[in-house]
Amino acid sequence: MDSTNTVPKDPEVKDATEEQGAVIDTSKMSAGQRAALELTEAARDAAAERGSFGGGLFMGRFDLGAIRPFPVQKPEDRDQGDAFLQRLEGFLREKVDPDEIDQTGEIPPEVIKELAGMGAFGIKISPGYGGLGLSQTNYCRAAILLGGYCGNLTALISAHQSIGVPQPLILFGNEEQKRRFLPRVAKGEISAFALTEAGVGSDPAKMQTHAEPTPDGKHFFLNGEKLWCTNGTKAGVIVVMARTPAKMVNGKPKDQITAFIVEMDTPGVEVVQRCRFMGLRALYNGVVRFNNVRVPRENILLAEGKGLRVALSTLNTGRLTLPAGCVGLAKRCLEIVKKWANERVQWGAPIGKHAAIADKIARMAANTFAMEAMTLYSASLVDRDKKADIRLEAAMCKLWGSEVAWEIVNDTMQIRGGRGYETADSLKTRGEERVPVERFFRDSRINTIFEGSSEIMRLFIAREALDPHLKIAAPVLNSQLPLAERLKAAFKAGLFYAMWYPKQFLPRFNVQRSKFKVHPILRRNLRYAARTSRRLARKLFHAMLVYGPKLERQQVLLGRFVDIGTEIFAITAACTRADALIGRGANADELLALVDYFCRSSRLRIGRNFHGLRHNADRQGYRLAQDTLAGKHDWLEQGMVGHVDL
Numbered sequence: 001m002d003s004t005n006t007v008p009k010d011p012e013v014k015d016a017t018e019e020q021g022a023v024i025d026t027s028k029m030s031a032g033q034r035a036a037l038e039l040t041e042a043a044r045d046a047a048a049e050r051g052s053f054g055g056g057l058f059m060g061r062f063d064l065g066a067i068r069p070f071p072v073q074k075p076e077d078r079d080q081g082d083a084f085l086q087r088l089e090g091f092l093r094e095k096v097d098p099d100e101i102d103q104t105g106e107i108p109p110e111v112i113k114e115l116a117g118m119g120a121f122g123i124k125i126s127p128g129y130g131g132l133g134l135s136q137t138n139y140c141r142a143a144i145l146l147g148g149y150c151g152n153l154t155a156l157i158s159a160h161q162s163i164g165v166p167q168p169l170i171l172f173g174n175e176e177q178k179r180r181f182l183p184r185v186a187k188g189e190i191s192a193f194a195l196t197e198a199g200v201g202s203d204p205a206k207m208q209t210h211a212e213p214t215p216d217g218k219h220f221f222l223n224g225e226k227l228w229c230t231n232g233t234k235a236g237v238i239v240v241m242a243r244t245p246a247k248m249v250n251g252k253p254k255d256q257i258t259a260f261i262v263e264m265d266t267p268g269v270e271v272v273q274r275c276r277f278m279g280l281r282a283l284y285n286g287v288v289r290f291n292n293v294r295v296p297r298e299n300i301l302l303a304e305g306k307g308l309r310v311a312l313s314t315l316n317t318g319r320l321t322l323p324a325g326c327v328g329l330a331k332r333c334l335e336i337v338k339k340w341a342n343e344r345v346q347w348g349a350p351i352g353k354h355a356a357i358a359d360k361i362a363r364m365a366a367n368t369f370a371m372e373a374m375t376l377y378s379a380s381l382v383d384r385d386k387k388a389d390i391r392l393e394a395a396m397c398k399l400w401g402s403e404v405a406w407e408i409v410n411d412t413m414q415i416r417g418g419r420g421y422e423t424a425d426s427l428k429t430r431g432e433e434r435v436p437v438e439r440f441f442r443d444s445r446i447n448t449i450f451e452g453s454s455e456i457m458r459l460f461i462a463r464e465a466l467d468p469h470l471k472i473a474a475p476v477l478n479s480q481l482p483l484a485e486r487l488k489a490a491f492k493a494g495l496f497y498a499m500w501y502p503k504q505f506l507p508r509f510n511v512q513r514s515k516f517k518v519h520p521i522l523r524r525n526l527r528y529a530a531r532t533s534r535r536l537a538r539k540l541f542h543a544m545l546v547y548g549p550k551l552e553r554q555q556v557l558l559g560r561f562v563d564i565g566t567e568i569f570a571i572t573a574a575c576t577r578a579d580a581l582i583g584r585g586a587n588a589d590e591l592l593a594l595v596d597y598f599c600r601s602s603r604l605r606i607g608r609n610f611h612g613l614r615h616n617a618d619r620q621g622y623r624l625a626q627d628t629l630a631g632k633h634d635w636l637e638q639g640m641v642g643h644v645d646l
């Protein structure tokens with residue numbers, strides 16, 4: 001499939017794969033695993049220095065200054081957002097019936113038209129290209145509004161501009177491309193993002209869709225089939241990831257993936273099937289086939305071979321929309337639960353008075369606040385600097401937000417009891433309120449799977465967290481380097497760790513009370529976060545010493561480190577947001593009760609994860625899983641209806 005041509009060496013690709021490949025143990029990997037690792041490593045932004053708050057946590061660097069004072073929207077930005085959000089809210093409330101959209105599996109064309117008319121397809125696109133030019137924070141606020149109302153519309157708008165043509169074009173498009181495409185997509189021409197294939201879910205190395213240049217090099221012929229392309233059945237223009245001829249790097253052919261902007265009316269583009277799902281029933285999602293589709297070279301985003309970089313960077317910011325939608329959903333669930341738990345009397349008391357239900361409601365309220373704090377903070381980083389490195393923060397928001405939102409929806413269903421399981425229309429037919437918990441449940445399940453599954457998010461965060469250590473340790477362990485160079489690197493690494501390690505035991509959150517006015521409850525929790533960040537760094541370092549390059553394969557163990565880091569981020573965002581809100585006159589007692597409860601619960605989760613680092617059944621569990629997969633416990637499946645091939 002890939003033809004090979006020799007091109008000059010790409011130093012970025014070398015840095016990413018060769019320096020760090022040595023400390024990630026590839027010895028027991030299959031060729032497929034190794035190919036996947038090499039490809040994603042090459043696409044990492046290796047040159048970027050991790051200076052972010054999230055990245056620092058895993059190195060014991062608790063940079064409170066990066067998150068405090070908690071960013072507040074400038075009045076002008078807020079007013080611009082408010083004006084749009086008011087229009088959007090009024091329109092949704094008056095003209096959009098999300099249950100009907102769910103039932104019919106279609107979004108009425110007039111809804112799409114009106115959304116386009118108010119600029120909802122070009123929220124972040126600058127006015128010079130026909131968009132509204134709103135900030136990332138305002139865009140997230142729109143996603144919050146939509147997320148608590150209609151999952152189908154959230155997906156339509158988000159797939160279009162978080163991962164569809166606008167986002168990669170804003171990030172990587174040249175002026176000519178921006179002039180050609182941005183005004184169209186801003187006006188409402190729907191766009192999409194096509195990476196997934198039948199064999200390519202989380203692993204892009206197996207990509208089959210390919211594009212071969214024409215002899216004059218001016219065009220590419222695109223062939224292949226993309227799966228589950230959201231908006232694909234309605235889009236006018238989409239971004240397609242395809243394999244292009246391999247490059248020679250250090251005498252070896254290196255796989256190349258390139259991002260193309262493809263006009264859907266080009267001959268050879270075919271929407272083969274509209275896919276249907278458990279939830280998001282009005283998703284315009286499809287299988288898109290490319291049969292000798294002629295794409296001009298000018299439609300390449302960034303550069304040939306940089307497609308995975310385009311895809312990963314697009315998702316880095318793009319995936320912030322998903323947790324914002326989750327915040328909206330959580331707010332709606334809270335509203336539903338508050339009403340029901342007050343109203344519904346069982347066993348002589350409103351169910352909200354029963355401790356088992358009250359426990360769920362407290363968790364929902366506290367988690368909603370923290371989720372919103374994390375999302376707004378991360379959005380503000382993009383507003384401060386469009387090219388800000390928010391890889392870790394966005395991934396943490398996505399991982400934590402989607403998992404917590406799922407728990408919230410699940411608890412909402414439990415609290416609504418049988419009514420949670422009943423459809424909104426059936427409730428209405430019986431004369432009850434049309435509360436769509438069943439729809440929310442179906443619509444939200446996908447959130448932990450798409451735009452980076454939870455498992456992949458944990459691996460991604462772990463990889464980024466280990467990066468500073470890998471940079472230091474890689475040359476020491478790289479057997480291909482001359483001995484003298486390795487010894488020099490070992491000396492440097494020794495010096496670094498001799499300074500760094502003892503610091504992880506020293507208290508450093510000793511800001512003077514006078515300089516750092518914060519409520520004692522928040523101060524206590526922030527101190528805990530700072531202290532725990534150093535403990536996290538120490539434990540991660542110990543794990544590196546124990547497992548060496550094999551640490552990368554300890555997915556469950558690494559997952560615990562990631563979850564601890566994410567909880568520290570959540571505590572810090574929640575405390576600093578509360579601090580800012582109190583500073584602006586919010587009711588301190590109410591807020592402190594909410595945030596302190598959140599921090600206490602989070603600390604318990606962190607404690608369990610630290611405990612699990614040493615006390616776990618990971619190894620036995622892995623063995624049992626392999627035995628099960630190999631058929632050792634087939635007897636467990638006895639007593640079922642025999643397999644029916646329908």
Ligand SMILES: Cc1cc2nc3c(=O)[nH]c(=O)nc-3n(C[C@H](O)[C@H](O)[C@H](O)COP(=O)(O)OP(=O)(O)OC[C@H]3O[C@@H](n4cnc5c(N)ncnc54)[C@H](O)[C@@H]3O)c2cc1C
Pocket residue numbers: 159192193194195196200201202203227228229230231277280283285446449450451452453454455456459555
């Ligand atoms: C409704 C819907 C909309 C979508 N929209 C789009 C879209 O617009 N554009 C697009 O390109 N794609 C889209 N997708 C695809 C989506 O992003 C993928 O489903 C997702 O990337 C996971 O891929 P997969 O389903 O093939 O799972 P797989 O990659 O096959 O993974 C299956 C399971 O194994 C886990 N897993 C995989 N690899 C590892 C590993 N190395 N370590 C540990 N666990 C692992 C995964 O987390 C998952 O739990 C959509 C999917 C759906 C269902």
